[in-house]
Amino acid sequence: MKRTIPLLITFIVGLIVISSEFIPHRPFSMINSTLENWYLSISGFAIVLGLLSLVQVNSSKVYHKAENWQYSLASLVSLVVIVIFGVLWGMEDQRGILGNGEAISAFIGKKPFDYLFDNGITPLSSTMFSLLAFFIASAAYRAFIIRSFESNLLMITAVIVILGRTSFGPMLTSWLPKSLSFLHLPNLTDFILTYPSSAAQRAILMSASLGIIGSSLRIIIGLERSYLGSDE
Amino acid sequence: MVSTMSVLGTWIGVFFTLSIFSFLFKDNPFYKFAEQVFIGLSAGYGLIYLIYNVLIPNLFHKLIFDFSHNVILLIPATLGLMMLLRLIPSLQWLSKYPLAVVIGTAVGISMLRYMQSDFLNQLTATMINPLAGATKVEIVGNFLLIIGTICGIYFFYFSRKKEGIYSVPSRIGIWFLMISFGASFGYTVMARVSLLIGRLDFLLKDWLHIIK
Structure with missing residues (x-):
């Protein structure tokens, strides 16, 4: 039951999306765009899940004082700080829950989130990749x-x-x-x-696309089910 | 005050830049610290970007400000929350339902998209008259394009052992692949060197003001 229903859902959803390509009329076209929107939203939660997992792993290291726990703390603190800045005052032209933070933006020249992005993420990412040179x-x-x-x-x-x-x-x-x-x-x-x-x-593109088409078919008809994990 | 914060920002950037470059000497606490801060900041940036550009416009905004017309959005919202149950071992199995919707939609979309853009379009683009080129170089190039594509695809055909005469196209395919990998490698080297020049420019111009 815990595996059969998800397999059935994958089959039906995959079939609807594929059918909509060949039947571009209601209700298929409508169902397809609805599913694509749902896909975006649910994938968003999947990214949140990944982030929570990162917090969980690092918090556990800090709590148990595992080896090099100080670095996990640095990771957690930087994550929490940028998230708080983003939630409170937003990013770029997006408003946060405290608005656009005009006062703080006047103080530091830009939104705190964007300040961290420009002076933290940008130098870190470009230096990290330039190291490869x-x-x-x-x-x-x-x-x-x-x-x-x-x-x-x-x-x-x-x-x-x-x-x-x-x-x-x-x-x-x-x-x-x-x-x-x-x-x-x-x-x-x-x-x-x-x-x-x-x-x-x-x-490469054509061969890979043939591989992707084959794998997609295997997933839709339920031959490939490793994405569901174990039976636990 | 803005200029003070701008200078502080430059110093923060310099600290992180030098910390990462210190890895060239050997692994050290400064590098490890900068690496972990990079992970934290990038993950946080990803989350905030996702909230403002995906979740709010597609879900939360519609559910909060126009609930009556968007009741159906409760389904992805519920499925999304079910996805988070993966963190609770006893309820982990519930996350398989939203995963099934995501996988079903993703494979449906990708199957059609790859079939159209990466297979049919590329196939059509290869079906050219090689002799239609305006110059000799173009004609030779067109032949190379056709032969390279066919031999390259043949190389990726693994269902039968290639021996004797059957191994020739496969070998030619490898040559074309090597040329392509060489070109990609060249571009990668140039991109990395370009980034390095950017960082040195930042250190020498924005920080030390040695160059203008």
Whole structure:
């Protein structure tokens, strides 16, 4: 019962959504848009669930004074602070429960939530990703090390694309005669991106879409039920 | 006061930037602290964004200000609350019902969307006359596009062991995939370096005022 009804719900809902594509008339079109709205709202609660789980895990670490609990506390405090700011005074042009917080905005130059976003999240996220610029060098060494024809292809393409998209690339091949303009690095980069790279991307997209269609069908007809977890 | 807060904001940004960069030396408390603050702030930002842009306009606003016309929205509201019951072990099974609605809708939508945009549209775009190109480069490119797409798809066909002559298209498919991965890798490197330049620009211009 705990599994059969959810499986039945998935089947019916999936069938309605698919049918609405082929029967674009009421009530199917209406049911479809209603389901899509419900999907947005329920998924929203799923994200809230993930957040509550994060709070639960970190609170437990702090409560039991587990190893490195101080960092969990930092995570919890920053989460609570930004949520309180967002709830009280809103974000961007959205009003919070205390309104737009004109007084505090005049004091710090913008809404507290946006202040934290600009001075906390933005530097943190961009620095975190820029850190990869250093590690990608060692990854490049491993990826580019000439072991086979395939790794050569990868290396050569990456070098051409990097050079072709910087000002150094055109400088390198600017001496080429017009008859060999095809080999001019920016032109070669454009060619690679427009044809062979697009062909591979297309193959990946089409193959993945076939896989997704197959998996979706398996879920709708109930062959794939791992998303429901165990019988507990 | 605004300028003081602006300076404070810059210093906060500098502290976090240097804390993250300190990982290049080795893992240390500053990095761990900044990492955890990043997790907390990002999760909080996600929640607030979700509340203001999804839950309030699609659910709460309609239920509070126009309840009589939106009684049906009590169903997703109830299902959403049932989703949260996953945190209570004895009532965990109730979260399977909203999950079933979400999964059913998601697979229905994604199946149609992928079939249309990623399969049929890409298939149509590949069905071109290769000789219709205006230049020799375009004609060669068109042939490469068709051959690469077919061989790439053939590579992903795993239902039969590819031996002898059957392994040739698969091998050609791998070459095309490698070219594509190389291009993606090149772009990733450039994006990361661009971010690094942005951070250095922030430190040298906004903080130290060394460059203008």
